[in-house]
Amino acid sequence: MVPYLTTALTGPLLELEKRLLDAQPMIEHWFRQQWKGQSAPFYTSVDIRNAGFKLAPVDTNLFPGGFNNLNPAFMSLSIHAAMGAVEKICPYAQRLLLIPESHTRNTFYLQNVAVLAHILRQTGLIVRIGTLIPEITQPTTLELPAGGRLTLEPLVRHGDRIGLEGFDPCAVLLNNDLSAGVPDILKGIEQNIMPPLHAGWATRRKSHHFAAYQHVADEFAQLIGIDPWLIDPYFSHCGKIDFQARQGEDCLAEKVGDMLAKIRVKYDEYGIDQPPFVIVKADAGTYGMGIMTVKSPDDVRELNRKQRNKMAVGKEGLEFSEVLIQEGVYTFESINGAVAEPVVYMLDNFVVGGFYRVHTGRGSDENLNSPGMHFVPLAFDDTCVMPDRSANPDASPNRFYAYGVIARLAMLAASIELDETLNEAA
Amino acid sequence: MVPYLTTALTGPLLELEKRLLDAQPMIEHWFRQQWKGQSAPFYTSVDIRNAGFKLAPVDTNLFPGGFNNLNPAFMSLSIHAAMGAVEKICPYAQRLLLIPESHTRNTFYLQNVAVLAHILRQTGLIVRIGTLIPEITQPTTLELPAGGRLTLEPLVRHGDRIGLEGFDPCAVLLNNDLSAGVPDILKGIEQNIMPPLHAGWATRRKSHHFAAYQHVADEFAQLIGIDPWLIDPYFSHCGKIDFQARQGEDCLAEKVGDMLAKIRVKYDEYGIDQPPFVIVKADAGTYGMGIMTVKSPDDVRELNRKQRNKMAVGKEGLEFSEVLIQEGVYTFESINGAVAEPVVYMLDNFVVGGFYRVHTGRGSDENLNSPGMHFVPLAFDDTCVMPDRSANPDASPNRFYAYGVIARLAMLAASIELDETLNEAA
CATH class of the missing domain: 3.40.50.11280 (Glutamate-cysteine ligase, N-terminal domain)
Incomplete structure (x- = not known):
């Protein structure tokens, strides 16, 4: 059982999947070259969002849970x-x-x-x-x-x-x-x-990761001749935010506004009539605490007390003051009407499987990895290493291959990011 | 569907399988150390014979066909x-x-x-x-x-x-x-x-391979505390045999006699009442041409013309003069009454699967990889990498694990053998 794409806007994605499929020898060769100079993390999981017109990582986890959800x-x-x-x-x-x-x-x-x-x-x-x-x-x-x-x-x-x-x-x-x-x-x-x-999140920052990912995605996009935006979400960040004391709101509102405008330009270019949105989350931390879907700069100025409290407390009471602003990527995959978000698992530099987080109570513009979120895991019924050129580009072995490629790009970015933070620390 | 062992003499093998299972951490650790100093061949397949009381490789192929037979x-x-x-x-x-x-x-x-x-x-x-x-x-x-x-x-x-x-x-x-x-x-x-x-068989000799295997098996047997004979078939060889001119028969008959005597000692030690036998085959070459089951030194003196012709012609007309004399290992695995011989496949130093050669017209003391031999391949229904300690030592995941270990020992021997012949050539 494989989720369906529930958007008519599949043109660019089919194009992207086709490009990945056609370029497979070049892609695998490129990855092999990357791993000559770079060590993969021990394990990695990558949350991917599939908007039909865009396929991008939104979170890269270096301490993945969820191995029990694999096939x-x-x-x-x-x-x-x-x-x-x-x-x-x-x-x-x-x-x-x-x-x-x-x-x-x-x-x-x-x-x-x-x-x-x-x-x-x-x-x-x-x-x-x-x-x-x-x-x-x-x-x-x-x-x-x-x-x-x-x-x-x-x-x-x-x-x-x-x-x-x-x-x-x-x-x-x-x-x-x-x-x-x-x-x-x-x-x-x-x-x-x-x-x-x-x-660990004591030192790691999502903004570092996505900066590294941007370089990787740019090089990769050039390799296979695509617009890097199709695989890379915009991001920026604000330091020194105190939601409860209402400090730093201006930085946030301004960057949200800028990003929404940039996304709108791309949506116009590709003829996408969905409203752009951004995700605001802690720059350090996981577990989806304090994650906000924002469609207007006003959204971040008009938070009520409850929302402020929710944003102010990260996992284990870590009070964050640094915030990542990330382009929202719709997830237009669904199964029996429920939204589905793929998560790809890697050990060393190999893709070893993945699953869909399937959630009935969430919208296509919401984060599916949030506190109290009881998703149903749906294990991938295929590996991500066996594309089938004789099938159409969106056939499930090919879609899984595309997920595996995007996930490996994010993993490569993570390994570069770790080298950089090690050098900074040294 | 997994073949059954059709011998009552399973005591030593169950003991061996149990030993392999118990020693798994030590075994995997030992293999990892071996591969630090040694490169695995690109691919290898190993024919294994399972006599119930003994589990041993009888042929190691560095140019494996049969990938189509894997699961x-x-x-x-x-x-x-x-x-x-x-x-x-x-x-x-x-x-x-x-x-x-x-x-x-x-x-x-x-x-x-x-x-x-x-x-x-x-x-x-x-x-x-x-x-x-x-x-x-x-x-x-x-x-x-x-x-x-x-x-x-x-x-x-x-x-x-x-x-x-x-x-x-x-x-x-x-x-x-x-x-x-x-x-x-x-x-x-x-x-x-x-x-x-x-x-290639222009330079490779089975006797080199089994000499290297003997060292590997000795070290491994010491590691896990078993009699190396349980995993290693005796072998010797004769050079300059000309079956048609009836030259070299004495060497052959003498070595066959010696080996049968050595095997008999071991059979007595383990209480095995099957008759010992040896296999005579070309020291260079594959495809099972010119393979003979011998139960007495007289067998090699009393060959008729047809048998001599068969022994004299190797693959592609290669006339061999060097002969390997190998302890015969019964294959006591059978499925629906047909004899079954496992073949394990490896790529790099990983076991990737295997299959049984299933043959209805052959005895348990005959080679199943012979000319004109139309075996039915039965793909392993389990990988060789997932032993199950909670099951009994002969449960199929554990038996497959044991096959994988023996096959990897033979592969390790092949890689040592290749280094040695390279140095000799240099």
């Missing part, structure tokens, strides 16, 4: 890719410490941790799970709804090494995005940490 | 693995020349070439097929029984570069085992040839 039929792809990643990053490592988010009641998330641990164990690693939750002071086994269990153990630090009681790992895999900052217990440890600590 | 459901695994291989070996290559065997009527083989070309194209390579058949002087398109077509083109050489009319490839992939020697047109070319020319 179990393609599990072996994940194992293969993880084998490659493990071989590159820790050839001599056998014991891996996995540190997940500090959730104990979110069974969807725990299921993700279980699948991730399973994939890693299938590569032959001995995997144990350490937790940052201070209340967990001894090994604690949680039952999973789908069967199986997960044992969380308290972290133990000896000198510059992190581990568990009786378990000295050679490397650490974070599945925790460090929204609350880097915990002291992880600072200055000698083991290899993947992704690196500076990939 | 299409796992095609994406092959594409992933090929992407990795292409990335390593020819990062800047985009045009690949595939040179298959010189068959035009063997549609099974042509189907293999088509699947192989498809896998390579999905990695983004531009693949064209060149032929060594002298009669093909212009592009010739063959219709395939499963639909689709294959275009063979004559090779064109300019100076030290090989290619096709209007096609200058960066690398050459051989799917031709060079039994008839290295053709002049391929000698001294500057492009990268995979596998290297010295992997």
Whole structure:
């Protein structure tokens, strides 16, 4: 079952999908060249929006949850890719410490941790799970709804090494995005940490990511001869916003206005009669807290108290003052009338699958990864690596291939972004 | 559908499978270390025999046909693995020349070439097929029984570069085992040839391979604490055999006798009451020509004229004088009463699938890869990378995992063997 595109404005996208399909040898060759000089993140997931006329990443997650939502039929792809990643990053490592988010009641998330641990164990690693939750002071086994269990153990630090009681790992895999900052217990440890600590939201900024993506998208668009706007959402950012104190509103309103005008020019160029919109969200952070759909500069001036409070509080109480303003990309995919947004998963530099977030109560111009948002995951029923030139450009293997290409561009941008922030930190 | 083991003597094998399963982290870690210093062949297939009490490779093919027999459901695994291989070996290559065997009527083989070309194209390579058949002087398109077509083109050489009319490839992939020697047109070319020319049967010897395998198997057996004989068939070889002139028979009869005695000791040790047997085959060459099952030294002295003729002629008329004497390994797997022999496929250092050769007219002590042998391929219904510790050691994911391990040992031996023959040639 594959979502349908519910817009008549599919001309440019069909054109784009056709271009991607025709240019496949060039594209794969180009990617191979990129990965000669660049290391892929250990894992990445990319939220993609498909507007029919535009196909673009809107969020790139370096600590992906949701591995439980992938199609179990393609599990072996994940194992293969993880084998490659493990071989590159820790050839001599056998014991891996996995540190997940500090959730104990979110069974969807725990299921993700279980699948991730399973994939890693299938590569032959001995995997144990350490937790940052201070209340967990001894090994604690949680039952999973789908069967199986997960044992969380308290972290133990000896000198510059992190581990568990009786378990000295050679490397650490974070599945925790460090929204609350880097915990002291992880600072200055000698083991290899993947992704690196500076990939956490304490240092990472979406605006850095999309700046890197812009370069990647420009080069790629030139390679295959398309308008980069078709794959790249406009963005800008404002620092020092305090929604509750109503500071920085002018910067925000002005940039929103500018961006809406720029989008309108493009919509006119392509004959799109939908109203342009922008998304305002925290420049640091994930989990969709404080995300706003804005169609006019006035929208950001006329927030009521409730909206201000919602915008002011990020995950784990992180008070953000930096804001990303991102071109809104309609998602015109739907299934049985419900809006569907594709999420593509990668391990190392390989696409290993994905799923659709399907949500009945949301509009095509709203973010589908928001707090309290109970989407239904619909696993991709096809891999993203097998385009079929004999089928039409929008046939599902080809649409999935297009998603895989866009997701890999975002992943490439993330790896460049991480190198840049490492150099800045050094 | 998975073949059954039809022997009561499964004790040692269950023990072996259990050992492999328990040692999985150690095994995968060990393989990762091996691949730090060693490059895997581009592709490899390994014939395995499962005697219930013993699980061992009997043939390692560096120019595998039969990709058409793999489970299409796992095609994406092959594409992933090929992407990795292409990335390593020819990062800047985009045009690949595939040179298959010189068959035009063997549609099974042509189907293999088509699947192989498809896998390579999905990695983004531009693949064209060149032929060594002298009669093909212009592009010739063959219709395939499963639909689709294959275009063979004559090779064109300019100076030290090989290619096709209007096609200058960066690398050459051989799917031709060079039994008839290295053709002049391929000698001294500057492009990268995979596998290297010295992997062809003009230079390669099975006895070299099994000597390298013996070292690998010994080290591996020590690692997981088993008797290496459980995974390693005895072998020896005789040079200068002329079956028609009845020269060298004494060497052969003596070595056959010695080996049967050695096997008998092991059979006694493990309480196996089957008669020992050995396989006599060409030390160079494939395709199962001139393969003999021998249960007594007298068997090799009492050959009639027909048998002598059969043993004297290898593939493409190659007259061999070197012979491999290999411990016969019973294949006690069968499906609906027919004997089944697993063949495992690898691309780069990844297992990508396999199939059973199922043959109704053969005994458990006969070679299933012989001339005129029309086996039925039964694709593995599971990948070889997902052992299931919660199931019993002989559950199919675990048996497939064991096959994958043994096959990778043989592949590792092949890569060591290729390094050694390269150094000898240099």
